[in-house]
Amino acid sequence: MPPLEEIHWQGLGVSEGIVIGRVLRMHSGTRYVYRARIDEADIERELRRFRAAVRLGARQLQKIKERAEVQLGKDHAYIFDAHLLLLEDKKLIRDVEAYIVEERANAEWALKVVGDQLLSVYSEIKDEYLRERGSDIDDVVQRLLVALSGERPPHRNLSHDAVIVSQDLLPSAVAELDLNFARAIATDAGGWTSHTAIIARALGIPAVVGLRDFYRRARTGDSIIIDSSNNEVILNPSPATTEHYRHEADRLSQRGRTEALAERGPARTTDGIEIILRANVELPTEFAGVTRYGAMGIGLYRSEFLLSPRAGLITEDQQYAAYADVARVAGEAGAIVRLFDLGGERNPESWDGQQNPALGLRAIRFGLRQQEVMREQMRAILRAAAEGKLDIVLPMVTDVDDVRRARAILQEEEAGLQQRSVPFGRVRVGAMIEIPAAVLTADKIARVVDFFELGTNDLVQYTLAVDRGNDQVAEWFRTLHPAVLQEIEHSLRAAREAGIQAIVCGEMASTPAYAVLLAGFGATDLSMTPASIPRVRHALNNIDSNAAREICLDCLQCEAAEEVETLVRKRFLAKWPQVFSVRNLPASRKRQ
Numbered sequence: 001m002p003p004l005e006e007i008h009w010q011g012l013g014v015s016e017g018i019v020i021g022r023v024l025r026m027h028s029g030t031r032y033v034y035r036a037r038i039d040e041a042d043i044e045r046e047l048r049r050f051r052a053a054v055r056l057g058a059r060q061l062q063k064i065k066e067r068a069e070v071q072l073g074k075d076h077a078y079i080f081d082a083h084l085l086l087l088e089d090k091k092l093i094r095d096v097e098a099y100i101v102e103e104r105a106n107a108e109w110a111l112k113v114v115g116d117q118l119l120s121v122y123s124e125i126k127d128e129y130l131r132e133r134g135s136d137i138d139d140v141v142q143r144l145l146v147a148l149s150g151e152r153p154p155h156r157n158l159s160h161d162a163v164i165v166s167q168d169l170l171p172s173a174v175a176e177l178d179l180n181f182a183r184a185i186a187t188d189a190g191g192w193t194s195h196t197a198i199i200a201r202a203l204g205i206p207a208v209v210g211l212r213d214f215y216r217r218a219r220t221g222d223s224i225i226i227d228s229s230n231n232e233v234i235l236n237p238s239p240a241t242t243e244h245y246r247h248e249a250d251r252l253s254q255r256g257r258t259e260a261l262a263e264r265g266p267a268r269t270t271d272g273i274e275i276i277l278r279a280n281v282e283l284p285t286e287f288a289g290v291t292r293y294g295a296m297g298i299g300l301y302r303s304e305f306l307l308s309p310r311a312g313l314i315t316e317d318q319q320y321a322a323y324a325d326v327a328r329v330a331g332e333a334g335a336i337v338r339l340f341d342l343g344g345e346r347n348p349e350s351w352d353g354q355q356n357p358a359l360g361l362r363a364i365r366f367g368l369r370q371q372e373v374m375r376e377q378m379r380a381i382l383r384a385a386a387e388g389k390l391d392i393v394l395p396m397v398t399d400v401d402d403v404r405r406a407r408a409i410l411q412e413e414e415a416g417l418q419q420r421s422v423p424f425g426r427v428r429v430g431a432m433i434e435i436p437a438a439v440l441t442a443d444k445i446a447r448v449v450d451f452f453e454l455g456t457n458d459l460v461q462y463t464l465a466v467d468r469g470n471d472q473v474a475e476w477f478r479t480l481h482p483a484v485l486q487e488i489e490h491s492l493r494a495a496r497e498a499g500i501q502a503i504v505c506g507e508m509a510s511t512p513a514y515a516v517l518l519a520g521f522g523a524t525d526l527s528m529t530p531a532s533i534p535r536v537r538h539a540l541n542n543i544d545s546n547a548a549r550e551i552c553l554d555c556l557q558c559e560a561a562e563e564v565e566t567l568v569r570k571r572f573l574a575k576w577p578q579v580f581s582v583r584n585l586p587a588s589r590k591r592q
């Protein structure tokens with residue numbers, strides 16, 4: 001038989017590492033459901049059947065949750081609390097029952113219709129994290145459909161080299177597996193914040209998601225390689241490819257062992273410039289990574305992730321406990337809590353009537369309008385600052401006015417706490433520099449804040465007028481656009497001249513090649529996804545900041561993003577071939 005063709009697929013690597021193994025295909029569990037019209041006399045029986053399925057589903061979920069607590073730890077088992085809550089959701093249950101009665105429909109069909117309605121609400125949500133929470137609904141609906149069919153959910157024991165390949169891995173399906181043996185995960189659906197990604201990172205196994213049509217091509221037992229740092233999976237690799245990856249995997253695990261565990265503290269370029277590496281954190285699941293990867297504290301805590309779409313805002317005391325936790329995890333280097341970057345699609349009240357949420361009542365604007373929300377959050381942070389080192393950063397600042405207004409409110413809250421003898425700590429106040437207007441007035445803003453945080457994700461979005469979540473215009477989302485680079489240069493210079501700290505915390509800082517450019521622009525403080533720290537540290541430890549500076553100056557002379565990208569590729573390969581290869585440099589995106 002001729003050897004099978006080696007096929008390469010691109011997706012999104014969401015959990016680091018290389019694995020060579022064999023495919024275990026898992027159907028996502030989606031079932032086809034048909035409508036049956038039932039007699040009036042059978043309605044009661046149908047309702048009983050549905051309620052029994054809900055009870056069975058709840059018992060199964062309870063067991064899964066207990067199993068997940070052992071395998072994944074308590075932090076991750078919370079996913080199944082969300083599922084259990086859905087089963088307790090009176091409205092969902094009532095809606096299905098009402099559909100059965102009014103439409104004389106079978107329970108399966110009623111469940112599907114109500115589930116689809118709820119899912120369509122979620123699929124409209126622009127925010128990726130919240131949108132992907134729709135998979136909870138899908139998971140629960142699929143579980144109830146299996147329960148209604150009288151089948152038992154499959155329980156699988158995995159072979160020692162199983163790479164799970166699925167269309168979309170539902171969290172409860174993952175928890176039902178014997179995770180001790182799952183080596184890696186590859187799915188057609190999913191993004192950075194999908195549950196698959198969260199669980200894979202928690203388990204420390206590599207995962208590539210967003211592979212679109214890969215599931216259809218893979219067969220259980222096929223050889224497969226997962227290479228998440230290159231966002232790639234390879235099906236039926238040739239012996240030469242397998243050998244190459246075996247070597248790479250050994251090198252990585254060797255490097256991972258030394259880098260992740262031995263290296264702490266700042267990176268140091270070959271000419272002796274120290275660069276601080278901090279962690280960006282959204283969820284408690286990422287806390288462990290802060291110490292594991294040797295981050296110097298938390299450079300950006302995206303506090304809006306505390307809020308669930310269903311429950312909305314949480315109380316001051318709950319926030320206080322969460323911020324005290326963040327301070328504890330961050331340790332001596334401290335944590336910077338960003339005030340809620342709320343509004344737009346994350347907050348239905350303000351969403352109403354906002355044609356263009358990204359330009360609307362978002363972030364600090366939302367806080368200044370809904371002052372009670374901002375005051376409550378400030379009180380919680382101030383109180384938690386008595387327990388550890390915390391600072392505040394204001395999101396989406398346009399000019400000094402935004403800062404002055406927020407600072408005045410903070411002062412009032414400090415005075416209030418003092419008056420009531422509530423213990424609190426002093427915090428520094430910084431501004432996110434992520435809007436072109438803030439860049440252009442950075443010298444003025446620098447006089448009224450203690451530090452800057454450069455949010456390059458929004459800076460690219462607002463400078464290039466490209467929606468960061470719209471894949472139709474992804475081709476225009478060019479981090480290395482000369483306009484963006486000029487803004488970075490300008491903002492960092494303004495901070496230097498004013499003698500204040502500047503942290504770069506957008507995704508740019510998480511990418512080794514971009515981090516080197518940032519060092520060339522004079523950045524000495526970066527905050528990133530914890531798992532990226534070893535790679536960024538490795539790159540920075542092996543480059544000379546003067547050489548990086550020269551490349552940056554040449555980039556500033558370029559006319560367009562394509563020219564910068566080509567220049568960076570050429571110069572990095574020539575200068576630092578031991579650190580960079582074509583695979584970890586910006587790819588050409590020349591239009592065909």
Ligand code: PEP
Pocket residue numbers: 300302341434454455456457458459505506507
């Ligand atoms: C940014 O805009 O670069 C940033 C760090 O914040 P967020 O991605 O949360 O908008």
Ligand code: MG
Pocket residue numbers: 434455457458
């Ligand atoms: Mg931002």
